Amino acid sequence: MANDFDRIFKDTLGHIFLFLSEKYFGFEADSWQQLKPAISGTYEREVDYLYEVVTPAGEVFLLHIEFQPRDDPRMLSRMQVYHALLYDLYQKPIRHKVIYLGQRPSRMKHRLPKSLLFTGFDLISLSEQSFMEMLHSEHPWEVVLAVLSDFGDFSVDAGLTQILDRLREMELNDTEFKRSLAQLKILSRLRKLDSKATATINKMPINFDFDVEEDAFYQLGRKSGDEEGFQRGRKVGKEKGIKEGEKRERFKSAARFVQRGTPIEEAAEVQGLDVEELKDYIRQAKT
Numbered sequence: 001m002a003n004d005f006d007r008i009f010k011d012t013l014g015h016i017f018l019f020l021s022e023k024y025f026g027f028e029a030d031s032w033q034q035l036k037p038a039i040s041g042t043y044e045r046e047v048d049y050l051y052e053v054v055t056p057a058g059e060v061f062l063l064h065i066e067f068q069p070r071d072d073p074r075m076l077s078r079m080q081v082y083h084a085l086l087y088d089l090y091q092k093p094i095r096h097k098v099i100y101l102g103q104r105p106s107r108m109k110h111r112l113p114k115s116l117l118f119t120g121f122d123l124i125s126l127s128e129q130s131f132m133e134m135l136h137s138e139h140p141w142e143v144v145l146a147v148l149s150d151f152g153d154f155s156v157d158a159g160l161t162q163i164l165d166r167l168r169e170m171e172l173n174d175t176e177f178k179r180s181l182a183q184l185k186i187l188s189r190l191r192k193l194d195s196k197a198t199a200t201i202n203k204m205p206i207n208f209d210f211d212v213e214e215d216a217f218y219q220l221g222r223k224s225g226d227e228e229g230f231q232r233g234r235k236v237g238k239e240k241g242i243k244e245g246e247k248r249e250r251f252k253s254a255a256r257f258v259q260r261g262t263p264i265e266e267a268a269e270v271q272g273l274d275v276e277e278l279k280d281y282i283r284q285a286k287t
Contacts, residue, residue, distance in 0.1 A: 026122070138170075255278070
């Protein structure tokens with residue numbers, strides 16, 4: 001499940017970075033570039049000496065001592081890494097000492113400028129954000145995120161209905177609308193509202209011009225097992241001219257979602273298909 005959330009945010013953040021930076025992060029950016037560093041979680045080097053110290057006044061801290069025979073220009077960076085790892089392990093204040101053993105005067109930097117000091121992080125809690133403010137955003141992504149905000153005086157059902165109504169009002173194209181529904185369905189799991197979200201979607205009228213077999217309302221209604229929602233989907237399907245090859249069309253639709261980046265498990269789930277059967281269909285389609 002965590003991978004689903006990660007994929008949503010990774011796939012979306014690049015498109016809304018400037019919006020987030022101005023509204024939530026508190027700065028404006030002339031330009032920006034995403035970096036993808038490969039951060040290793042393994043550090044084989046051990047610290048030279050580490051002590052837990054208790055002072056007469058009762059203060060408790062860790063004393064970290066490194067003996068350094070050479071003038072290392074990266075020593076300050078190394079000590080930053082040590083600090084982060086030791087704090088994560090012991091959760092106590094740390095004092096660092098480096099004893100330089102070289103003969104020539106050391107040129108090692110040993111103090112970070114204020115701009116590089118780690119003093120904490122800004123916490124943005126979506127559960128404390130205004131539902132109405134997010135709901136009336138011009139950005140579909142923020143409207144979807146409203147499911148994680150403070151619903152205030154709205155009931156869960158009313159809040160979900162408001163979100164869906166707002167998405168419909170935004171006149172999104174087919175792809176944007178279906179993507180927003182998929183995001184809403186997955187993110188609602190974080191509040192354990194996925195069943196309510198599905199039920200609310202099934203109650204909404206369907207007035208779209210695209211193939212109902214690809215329509216998220218139809219897919220979720222079929223998957224939910226709700227008889228009323230299923231019958232509504234079947235009725236609309238007949239009106240759209242769906243006659244034969246229902247399962248084949250669902251395979252085609254699911255394969256298209258996978259091609260666009262949807263996890264195969266998620267595509268199979270919303271289409272009511274077996275994951276292994278869908279994998280076989282995609283493999284055969286490529287041959």
